[in-house]
Amino acid sequence: DQQVKQNSPSLSVQEGRISILNCDYTNSMFDYFLWYKKYPAEGPTFLISISSIKDKNEDGRFTVFLNKSAKHLSLHIVPSQPGDSAVYFCAASGTDTGRRALTFGSGTRLQVQP
Amino acid sequence: KAGVTQTPRYLIKTRGQQVTLSCSPISGHRSVSWYQQTPGQGLQFLFEYFSETQRNKGNFPGRFSGRQFSNSRSEMNVSTLELGDSALYLCASSFDRVDEKLFFGSGTQLSVL
Numbered sequence: 209d210q211q212v213k214q215n216s217p218s219l220s221v222q223e224g225r226i227s228i229l230n231c232d233y234t235n236s237m238f239d240y241f242l243w244y245k246k247y248p249a250e251g252p253t254f255l256i257s258i259s260s261i262k263d264k265n266e267d268g269r270f271t272v273f274l275n276k277s278a279k280h281l282s283l284h285i286v287p288s289q290p291g292d293s294a295v296y297f298c299a300a301s302g303t304d305t306g307r308r309a310l311t312f313g314s315g316t317r318l319q320v321q322p
Numbered sequence: 323k324a325g326v327t328q329t330p331r332y333l334i335k336t337r338g339q340q341v342t343l344s345c346s347p348i349s350g351h352r353s354v355s356w357y358q359q360t361p362g363q364g365l366q367f368l369f370e371y372f373s374e375t376q377r378n379k380g381n382f383p384g385r386f387s388g389r390q391f392s393n394s395r396s397e398m399n400v401s402t403l404e405l406g407d408s409a410l411y412l413c414a415s416s417f418d419r420v421d422e423k424l425f426f427g428s429g430t431q432l433s434v435l
Contacts, residue, residue, distance in 0.1 A: 240422050251326070251412050251426030252365075297365065306378040307422050308355040308414075312365035 211235045212300050214313035222321050227285040229316050231298030234279065238300040242310065243272060243283045246295045255296075256283070288320045324349065326427035328413050334433045340401040343430045347394050347415030353377075354396040355424060356388060359410040368411075371396050372419050400432075408434045 213232045221227045229243075239260040244252035258265040258272045258281070265272050271284045285292055295317050299310040327346040335341050347354050356368040367380040371390035388398040394415075400407055410431050414424035 242423070244426075249428065251414075251428045254423050254425065257423060299365075301422065306370065307419065308353060308370040308416065308424065309367040309378050309380060310357075310365075310424065311367070314364050 210314070212298055212311050212313040214298055214316050216316050217314070218317040218319070220319045220321060221288050223290055224287045227288045227292065227318055227320070229283040229296050229318065231281045231313055232279060233300050235300070235302060235311070236279070237302035237304040238311070239303065240301045240307070241272070241274060241281050242299045244297045244299060246297060246315070252297055290320045290322050293318055293320050326413055326415050326425055328427040328430050330430060331428070332431045334435060335403050336435050337403055337405060339403050340399060341403060341432060342397055342399050343411055343432075345396045345398075345413030345427060347396070348425055351415035351417050351425070352394050353416045353419055354390055354394065355414045356396070356398050357412040357414065359412060359429070360408075365412070368398065377419065403434045405434050408432060
């Protein structure tokens with residue numbers, strides 16, 4: 209039972225364009241969401257997070273949107289750069305599971321073409 | 323500030339053996355969590371330690387155990403290794419139990435033959 213789903217295994221965009229990565233969740237107890245980026249042979253790197261009391265959070269080129277009614281969040285990267293090519297994981301936590309017991313999606317591989 | 327350090331980087335064991343992995347958190351971080359990453363199951367939470375006590379545990383058999391020392395360094399142990407234990411084991415640290423952001427190490431790649 210996947211509680212966090214990333215339905216697109218891969219995404220390819222041109223440099224300078226917008227990258228949109230999507231994530232859906234099923235557990236209504238999740239109230240904190242994070243995006244991590246992972247390069248091969250490295251651990252995940254924290255990118256951006258959002259609490260369920262907000263619907264948008266921005267940090268430079270990265271913006272996360274949360275739609276609680278649809279149980280959906282998305283990560284926008286504008287403009288996309290070749291160095292953004294990596295696997296992106298959506299993760300969630302709730303008060304029932306504990307803040308450090310993140311539930312991860314299966315990841316989306318982003319390829320930014322020069 | 324140094325990041326999360328995990329040793330060893332790679333490990334090869336045979337079925338039935340046991341293994342111990344080590345993790346040094348970011349200086350000042352007191353919470354350490356462990357995750358397993360496999361191609362089939364993705365990233366899954368193993369357990370969390372804070373103040374030398376296990377605070378939370380994921381859905382893994384008792385063969386998986388861990389501990390935390392007074393300097394916040396942590397070890398995890400897997401006994402009676404099975405082929406399915408082959409995975410990347412990731413350690414993550416956070417400042418305390420309130421901080422939601424986890425900082426991950428590069429992991430230990432365990433291969434069980």
